[in-house]
Amino acid sequence: MGIDNSVSAEKFCKNFKVEISRLTEDDMEFDMIGIDASIANAFRRILIAELPTMAIEKVLMVDNTSVIADEVLLHRLGLIPLDADPRHFEYMSENDVPNERNTIVYKLHVSCKKGSPWLTVKSGDLEWLPEGSRLPLASPAQSRDKQKTYTSFSRSQNDILEKPLGVKFKDITIARLGPGQAIELEVHAVKGMGKVHAKWSPVATAWYRMFPEVVFRKEIKGDNAEKLVKKCPVNVFDIEDLGNGEKRAVVARPRACTLCRECVMGPSREQVELRRVRDHFIFTIESTGGLPPEALFTEAVRILEEKCERVISELS
Numbered sequence: 001m002g003i004d005n006s007v008s009a010e011k012f013c014k015n016f017k018v019e020i021s022r023l024t025e026d027d028m029e030f031d032m033i034g035i036d037a038s039i040a041n042a043f044r045r046i047l048i049a050e051l052p053t054m055a056i057e058k059v060l061m062v063d064n065t066s067v068i069a070d071e072v073l074l075h076r077l078g079l080i081p082l083d084a085d086p087r088h089f090e091y092m093s094e095n096d097v098p099n100e101r102n103t104i105v106y107k108l109h110v111s112c113k114k115g116s117p118w119l120t121v122k123s124g125d126l127e128w129l130p131e132g133s134r135l136p137l138a139s140p141a142q143s144r145d146k147q148k149t150y151t152s153f154s155r156s157q158n159d160i161l162e163k164p165l166g167v168k169f170k171d172i173t174i175a176r177l178g179p180g181q182a183i184e185l186e187v188h189a190v191k192g193m194g195k196v197h198a199k200w201s202p203v204a205t206a207w208y209r210m211f212p213e214v215v216f217r218k219e220i221k222g223d224n225a226e227k228l229v230k231k232c233p234v235n236v237f238d239i240e241d242l243g244n245g246e247k248r249a250v251v252a253r254p255r256a257c258t259l260c261r262e263c264v265m266g267p268s269r270e271q272v273e274l275r276r277v278r279d280h281f282i283f284t285i286e287s288t289g290g291l292p293p294e295a296l297f298t299e300a301v302r303i304l305e306e307k308c309e310r311v312i313s314e315l316s
């Protein structure tokens with residue numbers, strides 16, 4: 001019998017389901033049932049590349065006498081996940097001047113006194129400056145680009161945001177300072193997308209797998225059942241007692257199957273079949289911290305909806 005690949009809105013509305021199986025502050029696993037692989041993949045790609053976050057883009061270096069080269073230090077700073085909701089900010093274009101709506105400013109000033117032991121500089125040492133840059137304003141004559149002169153914001157971000165901003169993880173090592181060494185700099189974070197640079201990707205990873213289906217072609221009983229249960233590294237099978245000393249293998253936890261194919265090697269090869277359910281996806285989202293994972297998924301749905309609306313309006 002052929003497989004029905006036809007798409008209809010009615011079929012989709014009837015079959016589509018989302019079931020959350022795990023939700024923590026940082027990650028989420030859920031089942032999407034009744035969708036095509038192309039739509040599951042569209043969500044994955046939007047999550048990785050098209051959902052905006054705030055990330056450090058510019059670094060104004062005052063002093064760096066540590067052993068880490070400026071470029072390496074700047075790259076590390078760029079990858080620190082910031083605890084800032086991107087929905088409260090606007091994109092900054094080439095000609096925009098930094099303001100409280102498009103830029104977040106942090107300061108880092110750490111020094112290791114002479115005669116002290118080595119000091120570790122952590123991401124938690126970044127201090128949010130709600131009033132904007134504290135570095136002296138470069139005059140247009142001093143600055144190579146008039147638009148890139150930095151100054152305080154006209155309004156404090158404390159007035160427009162609900163909570164103070166910071167970094168998501170305070171214990172990320174940025175550098176180690178020896179006695180007499182210091183780092184002093186100011187960083188400017190702006191809104192961007194993962195398709196421009198991975199530092200803006202809101203997820204550590206977003207991936208899915210098709211729901212595994214383990215099927216017995218015929219019953220597996222007795223010693224063979226015991227052997228099959230021992231073969232599976234993730235305990236997909238159990239033994240069912242049929243009475244009169246008879247036992248048979250049953251598929252108890254198909255979701256745990258990693259499709260390692262161990263059970264289709266050796267004598268059980270002919271009896272076990274591994275399949276995947278074509279329209280059932282187990283989706284995992286690991287947030288880097290800007291937004292909780294459930295909000296990331298909701299935003300991804302919104303972006304896909306906007307794209308569809310744009311296509312429909314272009315066509316009509």
Ligand code: SF4
Pocket residue numbers: 214231232233234235236256257258259260261262263264274
């Ligand atoms: S494929 Fe591997 S994980 Fe899946 S049931 Fe077989 S042995 Fe277990």
